[in-house]
Each structure stands twice: as C-alpha cells, then as structure tokens.
Amino acid sequence: MYTASDLRKGLRIKIDNEPYIITEFNFVKPGKGQALYRSKLKNMITGSQFERTFRSVDTFEPADLREKRMQYLYKEGEKYCFMDNENYEQVFLTEGQVGDAKNFLIDNIEAEVLFFEDRPLGISLPNFVDLIVTKADPWAKGDSVSGNTKPVTVQTGYQLQVPPFVEEGEKIRIDTRSGEYLTRVKG
C-alpha cells in the first residue's frame, strides 16, 4: 500500500482496477493549509491521461505489473501470438498493444511482455534486431556522396533509409527504439 507521500514520477498504481503510471508530480502546500499532491496520471491500458490532486491521507494499491520473457510465434488476423517457453502458455496481443514493435517482429524472436495481473498490455523488444533486406535498389556507382541514403524494405515489410551500399539479401542491424539503421551484419 502506498500513501500520497510515496507518490513520484514513474510510480505505477491501481485505481478502479486499472493500472496507471504517474507522468508528472508536484507537492504543493498553500500557506497554513494542508499538503496537496498534484499528479498527472496515464492509464496504461487506454493511454488516456488526466490530472488529479491527492491529499496526504489518500492511499493507493500498487499495480501488479510483471514482465515475462516470451517468444513471438505468428500473426493471425489482427492478433499477435506470444508463447511462454516455460509452461507453453500462449497469449494474444492486439496491433495497438504491440505498437511500433510490429515492424521488427520476426518468427521466434524473444520479447518482454508486460502483464497487468493476467492481462497482457504491451511488449518491449531487445534494443537491436538483425533483419534481412528483401527489397533494395541496386547501388549506382558514383552515387557515393556521404549523407546520401536510399529506402529499403526488410523481411517484416518495414521500410527505412539506409546508406546506398546496402544490397538486397544482406542482413542489417536496426535500433528498435528509433527504428533507424545502425550497421551491416555479416552472415
């Protein structure tokens, strides 16, 4: 159980059976009055944000959030299927829950799936993934001015800008946080 004085940015609490993360927080205390805890909260399921002011007597339950390492199996319609390799339990996440990570999901990749109680909320991928370039225009010699880039498509269908020397069939490393090209990978 938390009290208002435990509140801080980043803390995750449960209100009306839904998980919220505190995105902004300030302690205020007008004159001789009582302390107030002004907070901005974000619903971790719907993403909706609101402001709320708490008093020091208010108490909160921590949100039961856990991350579980799971393997991505396949996509079926709009659902993405992940499996727990320890007990072979499978869960489905919506496209919205997977978010930008869908650009880097290849079969059997391992991801951290965030659960609130038993509900999956979202995933986080390793910071770097290696993907194969499936479509690229050939490198026109002489077009080697530094700073130049060209668009390519990788095996997940994701398109990004890469240096002109990257060829079809090569493997490239991508930063999943920014979605940007990092380097070519051998093998």
Add this chain to the structure above:
Amino acid sequence: MTQALRGFFLERDYLEVETPNRIPAPAPEAHIDAIPSGRWFLHTSPELCMKRLLASGYPRIFQICKCYRDGERGSLHLPEFTLLEWYRRDMDYGAMMQECEEMILYVARNLGCGEAIMYNGKEISLKLPWKRISVEEAFRRYAPLSAAEAMAGDCFEEMLVSHIEPRLEDEGPAFLYDYPIAQGALARAKKDNPRVAERFEMYLGGLELANGFSELADETEQRKRFAEAIRIRSAAGKAVYPMPENFLQVLGSMPPAAGVALGVDRLVMIFTDSPTIDTVVTFTPEKL
C-alpha cells in the same frame, strides 16, 4: 540578498535576534510537522520564541534562520529552508503589507534591478502600492464557489491551488488577505468579522512568498486553538506536540503587534529567475 534584507531592517531600527533552533514544544498546527531531535524538535519557525521576546519588551525584531518541516518536498519546498521572520509592536497586518512591499522594492533597488524584475518570462512591476485582494473577493472572482462554501466542503486548498493562485500570476505582485479563521491558528480575528483572521499572504509572480498577521494575544483563545489543532493531529494519526506552556503564559503580556514570515529561498528564486527551489540551494536533500 541577505545583506539587502538586513540593510532594510537595520535602517528601520529593527534588532536582529537569534533564537534556539531546537525547542521542546513547537506550535501545534494541524498541517505543519516538526522533525524530532532527540526528545525535542527542530523549530518549524522561530515564532514562539520571537513572540516571547516581544512580550519581554523588544519593540522591533527580525531573524534570518533555517527552519525545518517534515515531509515538505516539491519544486517550491525543502524540508530545510531559510526563513526571514520579523515582528513590530503597535502595528497591524495592514501596515505590515505596506512594509512587505517596501522591503521587496528596497531589495530590488539594492540589487540593481530597479523597479521591475523578470520572472518566468514575464516582467513584474514592483511599483507601489501592490494589489490587495480579500480571500472572499478572490473566490468570488476566480473560483466556482465561495470561500465559505469551500471551507464547508473541505476543498479550500484545492480551490486556492487550482483556481486562484494561477490567476494571481497575472495580477503581478499581490496580497491575499482576510483568511478563514481556521486557516490562521496564531492570528487575531477581525473585529467586525470574527469568522476571518487578520492574516495575509504575499504573492509575487504566482509564488507564495510571505505570510503575515496581526498577532493573537489572548491566552485563552490561543490555548483553545492549539487544543483544536492537537485534536485534529491526533485524529489524523499524526505526532502530537506538548502544549507550549512557557509561550502561552507570557502571551497575555504581549503588546499589540504584527509579524511576517518570508521564504528567503523563494525570494532568491524570483530574483534569479529560477524555476525551482532546487537551483537556489547548494545541496538538495537528495544530493546529500
């Protein structure tokens, strides 16, 4: 800054005093928590000791000291902060508001800022006199309900913080005065309206800088208010402080007077255009 403040008070024949920081009985107030020090406490303000000096005959006194309040930490709060507190015999809160604005203007001129300062992207003119708005009027103008309704509905602080203080920012320097009596534990009730205390808060750039009032000098009434504060504290499961008997005993011999407490760190914030209190101290508690 402290040199300028000292200069102002010394020019006006105030005596600088020092009172102990570690005391056996802080003033029982519902929402101010003292930090224990052994079996005693660190003072939350030098108010009780300074009023005893007033009672023993010192007519004009000021003090710049560290004060300590448990659990107060935010962008405008530190659990250890610097307070300027002063008392003057035969004055009331109206005269003290005037002394406050004269003091800020004196400091500004002394620091070479002239009559205007920049804070938070806005120019604040310090020209006298500053605006004076009663709490009742401020609620009427800016809040969806009256001050009395807010007190009855137990949301006075919420209204102040969310509806009134943001608007005061646009008003320039201003005094909010005549607070509900329950919000002025050591202040004298107004003669023609006993439901409000002769208390004011000074606002500069939306920041609450100083709190002042006509001092309550009635032992029986003060004892009653302390007992009520102790009851509220104990009902809320908070630490209960001993009744400050030595203070209460001399209260009857205290002459009519008014006093003000001003947060020096916040004044420095304003004059250095700093967004948080963290930037005006050498070390915050988190960095120690």
